[in-house]
Amino acid sequence: MRRSRRILGIGLAAILLAGAAVFSLGEFYNLTAIRQHPLWVFRGIALGRDALIGMEAEYVAVPDGFELRADPASAALYQKHCAQCHGAPGVAAEEFALGMMPVPSNLAAAAKRRPAQEVYWFIRYGLKMSGMPAWDMRMSEADMWRLTGFVGAMPGLSPAAYAELLEQAGELPDAIRPVAVEAGPLKTAIGSVERGRAAMQVHACRSCHLIPGIVGAPDVFVGPPLDEAGGRAYIAGVLRNTPDNMVRWIMDPQAVDPLSAMPSLGVSEALARDMAAYLYSLSSLDRSKAEPEGDEDR
Template sequence: MRRAVRLTLFGLSAVVTAGIAAFVFGEFYNLTAIRQHPLWVFRAIAVGRDTVVALDARDVEVPADFAPSADPEGVALYRKHCAQCHGAPGVAPAEFALGMMPVPSNLVAAARDRPPREIYWFIRFGLKMSGMPAWEMRMSDADMWSLTALVEALPSLSPADYAALAAEVPDRTDALVSVQSEAAETATDTAIGDPERGRIAMQVHACLQCHMIPGLVGKPDLHVGPSLGEAGRRRYIAGVLRNTPENMVRWIMDPQAVDPLSAMPDLGVPEALARDMTAYLYTISGRLPPGRSGTP
């Protein structure tokens, strides 16, 4: 009896495996961005996404004074960081977004269908494999709620109203200005930070675009910048700075000021997060920063 069950399970596994192989390698599934997902795939993804987001967003605490609101500062934030993909009242998305798959949704629909805590969840955490970025550690909490309030107000915002609000604040330097101020409140007088926070900061600042980083999943054979697994143990940072936590923070915040010939760009990392990244780089290299227990 047990042998029959095992044979049956083995047979089912073989059939499923063969089916998946035929589906993928037989070119039954088109991966190009000019072909939509089949309807059943699209709906399955939507059901799974909405279920998970609804569960996760239950832990989001909506500010007591929250209300849908359209103001110049919120519109300036939205125009700089959201309108390129999602468009705005009377404003088309940027050209690159028109060919994305899936197409970024018009947020009027999101405002009608989702409560504020879910809108905030998407802004803060982003969504894998959709093009939606995570703004955590790159935008202050106040700005994320300001964007949430604007999105919730979009159904009642006319193109003329949007244009008038946008004209009041013609330029927004960057969301990073506010997150730098927020991060500065937690800054200390040492270069020691939180390694776990540093790991997340390295992910949301796209360090994986150029580096292999232990603890983060990226392209396994990436050869742009050096692997950072031994960054904390090297004698010099970028071959020009003595390897100390203070110099590591300096390098992360403004590499071009240290070495104008370096290809590493300034990612706008605030000091507090640079300290966290430094702590993570020292930790994964096995060399804890001075001041932490267990330092060699």
């Protein structure tokens, strides 16, 4: 028994020492963006990331007619929403991206080693703790595949050809447009609670509000907590709390109250209904089921 305990103690001590060595030598304690992890840590993280993404990307279905193509529309879309971090042929990334850690990858190089399914996966879902955002619910499916095709064509695109495509495109298009959401079983009379939670996450609502079910900083008080937003008599003190008014407020708060600090995020009506469904699901008093009294506006 004593021998077994001694062996167990030695084993635990060895594990602790190994963990301390990895923590120290890997510089996990250094949180600055100036000091990068050692090469072996960087390679290890990349190996695990690529293995997991490769498995998930296998389930991505490439749409019919997809092709690697660089045209004016896709070049303009890339310039407005991707070039700031990743650069483009003959175009450097913005200054803020040059100081990021890890540095955003050069997509012309990434396109040579990643299949279209993986490129699309990165565009749609993003990557935690890398600065890469998720464009799901904020960019149309067609535009995400258009960007995928453009990235795949970038290795053969010269700086002069890229500049010519942008000149032909003219004004840069905005990918933030109403996004169609596939019909599915509704969990409330308004929209899908689960999809609403995800929509609030990808639209960064948690950066200003405390929202149950969405992880973030514990002391965010820019806007009011939303745990009882669905049960309040009025929305933002301006509109009676009804489902239609909640959707109206989420889609364009500045149109309802120009003095509000809440910005308009380009949320489509379909996603606004899902977000409203999630907010009503949090409240102990669900006013989505109550009959409105009098005028809708205060």
